[in-house]
Amino acid sequence: MLLLVLALAAGPEMNSCVTCHASQQDQRLARPAALFTQPDVHRERGFACVDCHGGDPSAPDKTRAHDPALLFKGKPTGQAVVTTCARCHSDAELMRSYAPKQRVDQATEYAASIHGKRLATGDPRVATCVSCHGAHGVRLASDAKSPVFPTNVATTCGSCHADPERMGGYKLADGSPLPTSQLSDYRRSVHFAAMTKGNDLSAPTCNDCHGNHGAAPPGVGAIANVCGTCHAVFAQKFETSVHRQIFDKGCVECHGNHAVLKPSDAMLSANGHGICVPCHSGEDQSDHGNVAAEQMRGDIEGLKVRLDGAGALLARIKNAGIEVSDEELALREAGSKLTLARTEVHTFEPPRVAAVIADANGVVTHIDDAGQRGLAELRYRRRGLSMSLGAILLVVVALALKVRQIDRQRS
């Protein structure tokens, strides 16, 4: 504590606030002072307690230090927090002298968010600026220890949204209670895996789909747009499909919202665990969806089987000593077409998928032909070798006969 105080002998403005608060027994009063001495983006740029809280920093006693006439605010809560932060952060000219590229519309965005709207109706429980950014010990969003650094965002949102007690009483539009499973769902998703295991910081987390300050779930009809900001090709294909008008929840209908898992070809089915099941019947041959799913799935599985076969054939003849690098290249191309076919599935039109598959099949046929030629070459080699073996055996027999002949001569 003493060191803390000494360390803060930076300026006379900070002295009395920190001196007094740091020596308080009550942690609610002491902690902010301690935190403010940690790396803090405001303190490092010359801001002090008084700039947000008001009062007189040089006064040694509480009454004068906390003088309301000197605009002492105490601890801002609710809308007061937003106002306090926005005083600087919505001031374009001020922000330009500190961080020219930083946006200055956060408060406006916040007002459009669920949090902002509920705050306006008087709900004291919603998140405000300090809930996510902290108040003392604020770090830049690009600082890995910041609660709003990409890998930390989900945990930060989850500190409220995954807590059933905190979220008690909030309801969805249809009256059911607001779920608190989003964080655990998200942690099962490919997006989370891409960020944590794949070290891809551009992988989506809560704010990428819900917005930062204007946080709200994407509305009906908007979901495909949101997913489409990254998955552009899929969104384009989906846009032209019959499901575009039918699905309430766009991409989420099939892929989920938070627990977005790695998709598999097995999803494309109206039977068993296929995701077409809720709407389409696997038994019904007059069900267009069922027929389409069967066709597309059949085409894709067929291509996979052919790709595996071609790959195995190439591996076999490569191991036996035939040059196959051109064919390996072609196999890679055919594999890319499988990827394209899976993209095309999102048009939900079998002929379009079939066209891509037909393309790929053409390539695989060439590969198979080359494989057969390779096998023929191997057979040709064996034939040549067996003919040589025949000639050698001929010599062996002839020599044996010659030896016998000479022996008979001798005797």
Next chain:
Amino acid sequence: MPTTLGDLPYAPQTGGPAFDRRRFLDALLTVGFVSTAAAMAYPVARFLIPPRTGDPETASAVAARAADLKPNSGKIFKFGNKPGIVVRTAEGDLRAFSAVCSHLDCTVQFKADTAQLWCACHNGTYDLGGNVVSGPPPRGLEAFVVNVRGEGADAEIVVSRS
């Protein structure tokens, strides 16, 4: 070794089938030796002649003829068993990268209108430094070393691993 097999001190033959059999056997042996010798010499001779592609193309490959690659254009070439892409920028610089997209292994292509490398599968885009510009690729493209070998019309662009 005696000069010919016929010079050996055999007991005189009475002629007839026994005599023919000896000649036949000698002829058979000669044919046998010659054919097996040829069956060994021929492959050895062919082996010694270098194949057309003289270099096992592991560390480097000829990507294209220098004259064929115009400014602001790119060409896919085979590097081992994976595709590579060589690009001549608008200023005339040569760059070469692995053409395997780091997202799902599709083959990228050069787009002249944006002077970027683009993957048709899911819209991944890379700049001419191999860095990801937009889209799903998690990593950039591996860069290769480019050299020009030879002069004039026959000059070749040779790409090697760095």
Next chain:
Amino acid sequence: MTPLQQTVAWLDERLDLTEVRHFISEKGVPVHAQKIWYYLGGMTLFLFCVQVCTGILLLLYYRPSAAEAYESVQFIVTKVEFGWLIRNIHSWSANLLIALAFAHFFSVFLLKSYRKPRELTWLSGVLLLFLMLGFGFSGYLLPWNELSFFATKVGTGIAGAVPFAGHFLLRLLRGGDDVTGATLSRFYGLHVAILPAVATALVAAHLLLVQRQGMSVPLDLEIRIRQGEGVPQMRFFPDYILRDVLAWYVALALLAALALFYPWELGNKADPFAAVPPGIRPEWYFLAMFHTLKLLPSHIAGFEGEQVGVLAFGAAAALLVFVPFLDRHALRGRRSPAFTVAGVLGLVYLVTLTIVGHYAK
């Protein structure tokens, strides 16, 4: 005169071919029940020549670096005309050569041909056998595929089990602490320069000794010769030579059949960071030794089991070298059943352990 006779006469005027003529007309080979074993040495020599020729051919395209070795072998097998054939022959001939060398070794041992005056022939022969094993071990790594990489790792690891000098030996063999490109360079130098030079000298010595001393005969026959009996002789030219060539062609046929029915594969390029494939083992000619070491308990009389095993094999090898001097009975030209039994036991042991090692998990 035929052209051949004219050439011979021309050479005779300059080199005096009297001795050669004498050799051709007079040299004889003893005829008896065990003479079939005589051919093994010639077959081994023939295969060694096949190895030298195919090896030199491969040398023209092979590249001894970790980055290029596998690709160069792939190049030979896929792009070079008949490269697949030369490579196949080289790989199979190596195995056949070692098999025949062992057969030759055992036949000589069991017939006690090492007895006086042929001690030096025996010495050069045993050293040649060890050299052939060295050729096999060093050559096996050169394609730089998974199997050969890990087999070398295991094999050189065993060298590390030698007490006191183990670590030094391991580093000497591997060119470092691990099997790397340095090991490949070292093995390549061994395989194409050092071992061939030593082998050529030893083969020359071995052949010269055999020519000078003539073929040995079984002990019984020798005893009868000492008592004044004569032994029928076969003319070296053309009788024995024809049979020798027949034996070579049989070896060649075996080689062609092996290459035809069990063509050698490329395998996958070695990845030093991959896990050791389960059940990795060396080639069959090291299998008996390898499996013995696996079967030994971890500790014997206070020493590490593997160390004891390696020492035992080293001792056995040393003993083999000095067998002519150890076999007192053979030294005096008497029957030596103890050594016969030892030889048979050794053969049975090697064969059994090889088979067991092959089928063990």
